[in-house]
Amino acid sequence: MNDxxxxxxxxxxxxxxSGGQPPEPGKGHSLMRQIVAGDAFAGVLAxxxxxxxGSVMVAATDDTVRETAGYVFARPSDFFSAVWDAVWGAYTxxxxxxxxxxxxxxxxxxxxxxxxxxxxxAPLILAGLGVGLGFRAGLFNIGGRGQMLLAGAAAGYVxxxxxxxxxxxxxxxxxxGTVVGAFWAAIAGVLKARTGAHEVIVTIMLNYVAYYLxxxxxxxEGLLQAPGSANPKSLPMKESAVLPDILGDRFNxxxxxxxxxxxxAFAWWLLNRSALGYxxxxxxxxPSAARSAGIDVGRxxxxxxxxxxxxxxxxxxxxxxGTVPDGVTLDLDAGIGFDAITVALLGRSRPLGILAAGLLxxxxxxxxxxxxxxxxxxxxxxLVVQSLIVLFIAAPPLVRAIFRLPxxxxx
Amino acid sequence: MSALTDPTSTGxxxxxxxxxxxxxxxxSRKTPVVLxxxxxxxxxxxxxxxxxxxxxxxxxxxxxxxxxxxLTLPTMPTAWALTVVCAxxxxxxxRRYLAKKRTPMWLVSIFAVAWMTGFLVWAAVGETLPxxxxxxxxxxxxVPLVFGALGGVLGERAGVVNIAIDGQLLxxxxxxxxxxSMTGSPWPGxxxxxxxxxxxxxxxxxxxxxxxVDQIIVGVVLNVLVIGITSFMFSQVLAPNAADLNTSAxxxxxPIPVLGDIPLIGxxxxxxxxxxxxxxxxxxxxxxxxxxxxxxxxxxxxGEHPMAADTVGIKVNRTRYRTILIAGAVAGxxxxxxxxxxxxxxxxxxxxxxGYIALAAVIFGKWDPIRATLAALLFGFASNLQxxxxxxxxxxxxxxMLMLPYxxxxxxxxxxxxxxxxxAADGVPYRPQ
Numbered sequence: 001m002n003d004x005x006x007x008x009x010x011x012x013x014x015x016x017x018s019g020g021q022p023p024e025p026g027k028g029h030s031l032m033r034q035i036v037a038g039d040a041f042a043g044v045l046a047x048x049x050x051x052x053x054g055s056v057m058v059a060a061t062d063d064t065v066r067e068t069a070g071y072v073f074a075r076p077s078d079f080f081s082a083v084w085d086a087v088w089g090a091y092t093x094x095x096x097x098x099x100x101x102x103x104x105x106x107x108x109x110x111x112x113x114x115x116x117x118x119x120x121x122a123p124l125i126l127a128g129l130g131v132g133l134g135f136r137a138g139l140f141n142i143g144g145r146g147q148m149l150l151a152g153a154a155a156g157y158v159x160x161x162x163x164x165x166x167x168x169x170x171x172x173x174x175x176x177g178t179v180v181g182a183f184w185a186a187i188a189g190v191l192k193a194r195t196g197a198h199e200v201i202v203t204i205m206l207n208y209v210a211y212y213l214x215x216x217x218x219x220x221e222g223l224l225q226a227p228g229s230a231n232p233k234s235l236p237m238k239e240s241a242v243l244p245d246i247l248g249d250r251f252n253x254x255x256x257x258x259x260x261x262x263x264x265a266f267a268w269w270l271l272n273r274s275a276l277g278y279x280x281x282x283x284x285x286x287p288s289a290a291r292s293a294g295i296d297v298g299r300x301x302x303x304x305x306x307x308x309x310x311x312x313x314x315x316x317x318x319x320x321x322g323t324v325p326d327g328v329t330l331d332l333d334a335g336i337g338f339d340a341i342t343v344a345l346l347g348r349s350r351p352l353g354i355l356a357a358g359l360l361x362x363x364x365x366x367x368x369x370x371x372x373x374x375x376x377x378x379x380x381x382x383l384v385v386q387s388l389i390v391l392f393i394a395a396p397p398l399v400r401a402i403f404r405l406p407x408x409x410x411x
Numbered sequence: 412m413s414a415l416t417d418p419t420s421t422g423x424x425x426x427x428x429x430x431x432x433x434x435x436x437x438x439s440r441k442t443p444v445v446l447x448x449x450x451x452x453x454x455x456x457x458x459x460x461x462x463x464x465x466x467x468x469x470x471x472x473x474x475x476x477x478x479x480x481x482l483t484l485p486t487m488p489t490a491w492a493l494t495v496v497c498a499x500x501x502x503x504x505x506r507r508y509l510a511k512k513r514t515p516m517w518l519v520s521i522f523a524v525a526w527m528t529g530f531l532v533w534a535a536v537g538e539t540l541p542x543x544x545x546x547x548x549x550x551x552x553x554v555p556l557v558f559g560a561l562g563g564v565l566g567e568r569a570g571v572v573n574i575a576i577d578g579q580l581l582x583x584x585x586x587x588x589x590x591x592s593m594t595g596s597p598w599p600g601x602x603x604x605x606x607x608x609x610x611x612x613x614x615x616x617x618x619x620x621x622x623x624v625d626q627i628i629v630g631v632v633l634n635v636l637v638i639g640i641t642s643f644m645f646s647q648v649l650a651p652n653a654a655d656l657n658t659s660a661x662x663x664x665x666p667i668p669v670l671g672d673i674p675l676i677g678x679x680x681x682x683x684x685x686x687x688x689x690x691x692x693x694x695x696x697x698x699x700x701x702x703x704x705x706x707x708x709x710x711x712x713x714g715e716h717p718m719a720a721d722t723v724g725i726k727v728n729r730t731r732y733r734t735i736l737i738a739g740a741v742a743g744x745x746x747x748x749x750x751x752x753x754x755x756x757x758x759x760x761x762x763x764x765x766g767y768i769a770l771a772a773v774i775f776g777k778w779d780p781i782r783a784t785l786a787a788l789l790f791g792f793a794s795n796l797q798x799x800x801x802x803x804x805x806x807x808x809x810x811x812m813l814m815l816p817y818x819x820x821x822x823x824x825x826x827x828x829x830x831x832x833x834x835a836a837d838g839v840p841y842r843p844q
């Protein structure tokens with residue numbers, strides 16, 4: 001969202017980096033400005049539109065609605081009230097599960113959903129930052145899954161097998177996990193820089209390799225498998241390696257969310273205020289131009305993948321040490337590695353945007369489960385609404401056309 | 412790039428000069444290095460963990476007319492012999508590198524076969540390796556990948572990055588299951604799969620071509636959208652009415668008369684379901700159409716240099732729409748494999764990310780239909796290894812065997828393929844002036 005701002009700031013580090021050449025505004029500049037300038041309204045309409053489509057799907061598959069549709073011309077009021085009940089029920093359940101539960105009496109339980117939202121948002125924000133950082137350097141990191149798996153496994157190994165005071169144990173576990181995530185992702189960066197291997201292939205392949213490595217570790221005692229167990233699952237974390245709850249025992253929200261906030265601040269500083277961030281954006285805009293401006297493109301790719309892997313790895317660490325501390329499993333990533341791509345896209349690869357997108361998707365996740373429990377609506381509807389929001393937000397002209405708004409400016 | 416947009420070649424005669432759009436690269440030492448590393452690796456495995464015993468290769472199934480006898484080989488000598496073959500091929504690659512010549516594709520292919528055979532012979536010591544079953548199964552598992560990769564190649568050659576392959580596969584599988592359950596025959600299901608794939612492609616086109624939305628965004632999001640829609644419909648509609656809506660009629664294996672009785676090759680290639688035969692046709696047609704027809708030349712021109720194509724009167728966006736609709740239909744056909752061949756019902760997220768593997772095959776295959784097909788076959792082999800290994804057992808932890816194909820792919824991408832160059836205008840929307 002702050003692209004216009006960041007481009008204005010860009011020339012300052014440019015003097016140092018590229019021998020005084022001002023950066024080209026690029027094609028993206030005017031387009032982005034156009035999007036940023038006056039599209040908030042279209043953004044709201046995009047959300048409305050996505051929710052509307054979701055409503056249609058909920059209503060169309062609701063039993064009562066289908067029953068009453070049989071005699072819709074005889075008694076339309078039945079039909080419409082059934083539609084209303086289904087849709088209203090769904091969205092209020094979603095809201096109660098994600099933000100505020102008005103059905104219970106004491107305050108702590110009322111706001112509990114909000115803390116659940118923040119809990120679900122933390123790994124999405126972390127992994128989203130990692131993927132988004134890659135996007136800014138022109139790298140498409142589909143390897144979130146593998147990076148999360150191995151980072152989580154490494155943090156888990158430290159968390160299970162070491163006996164240390166919490167002040168050392170927890171930071172050590174986090175650090176080890178983060179470093180493993182960073183190096184795993186850096187493989188793709190190094191291969192791209194040195195041999196030109198396409199990062200999309202390499203990261204996809206590394207997902208599989210990581211999965212089988214973890215599978216191996218989880219089926220071998222002495223590595224991660226719980227002794228005397230045949231399942232691919234580890235022992236739970238030691239107390240001293242679990243991320244502490246930050247709002248007390250009554251809530252599940254743990255330190256991971258604060259880590260995510262720090263990561264957002266770090267990524268913002270990195271991209272907008274540091275020389276490295278300038279190089280990253282320059283490489284992302286146009287690698288050839290960056291190269292002729294004296295930037296070592298390959299090294300930038302490797303650095304970006306290191307940082308991205310560390311951020312995505314933190315998401316895996318967050319799962320293992322915080323959200324699910326009762327043992328490392330093969331599905332510790334819980335699909336977050338892929339969700340992160342959508343989060344990064346919705347956040348337009350900007351740290352603050354990713355924060356917002358992560359919170360939104362966290363709310364959907366928290367609310368989706370309660371909607372499924374309360375109304376029997378499959379949680380998958382959330383995926384539909386999420387993806388439609390991203391699509392519509394990316395295409396303001398389409399939204400305008402649908403709502404018959406005037407085009408913004410004649411071209 | 413320049414050869415492609417030669418205005419005279421858009422005339423009546425298909426232009427054979429405008430071939431694969433390959434880049435002329437300098438001879439790199441990566442190929443000999445990678446081959447060398449792999450050979451040394453194999454030799455190390457054999458040295459560090461020698462096995463005694465025999466490995467039996469089963470070259471026929473019980474049902475075949477011509478029964479080739481099982482081939483029993485002494486494990487270590489065979490593995491060593493194949494290592495020597497690998498070493499010789501590496502030597503040849505080095506010689507060619509020194510003579511400033513590129514290592515040809517056939518050399519790498521032979522190397523791959525020899526290396527893989529040597530490794531499997533060693534890994535399956537004391538056991539019987541069902542060669543025919545392994546290869547036939549690999550082909551079957553590669554079907555959705557190959558269809559998906561063809562769809563990807565078509566789209567990207569026209570300049571539209573098709574990350575939505577996974578969504579096209581999944582929606583194809585969904586539509587095939589529903590339609591064939593309702594009609595009781597697999598053929599309408601197959602048609603529905605193609606239509607469903609094209610539908611996803613239409614949405615992709617709407618956003619990417621007409622509204623200039625970033626194609627990677629649209630592709631990724633469409634995948635999520637299709638997962639959401641199909642899973643939602645599955646729980647809400649299909650699961651409660653499984654008998655009527657989710658019990659698809661499957662294709663049966665149809666042996667091709669004479670061809671199916673050829674020893675070794677017959678059972679692998681010509682005793683398959685009609686979907687596999689359709690695959691052969693699809694690969695041939697796509698390759699021919701892309702390189703030998705006027706339509707294909709236009710598609711490639713639009714993907715390489717849309718403005719030049721526009722200048723000579725090719726309707727860029729119309730060509731792109733048409734191409735990705737065909738591409739979507741092809742990918743959708745691949746989805747039909749899941750519900751019309753593999754299992755007789757739809758399940759949530761049943762493609763398991765195969766579309767992303769197909770995407771990897773597209774890039775691995777350098778945006779060429781034949782090479783992308785070969786890459787997809789390799790990945791099919793990888794996924795089939797799993798079942799075979801659990802049956803025969805082996806002396807390596809199975810996880811490492813299963814990871815091997817992916818590791819080899821990374822090696823291959825880093826060493827053999829190198830810098831892959833997408834069509835020049837891939838992913839760039841075209842705005843007519």
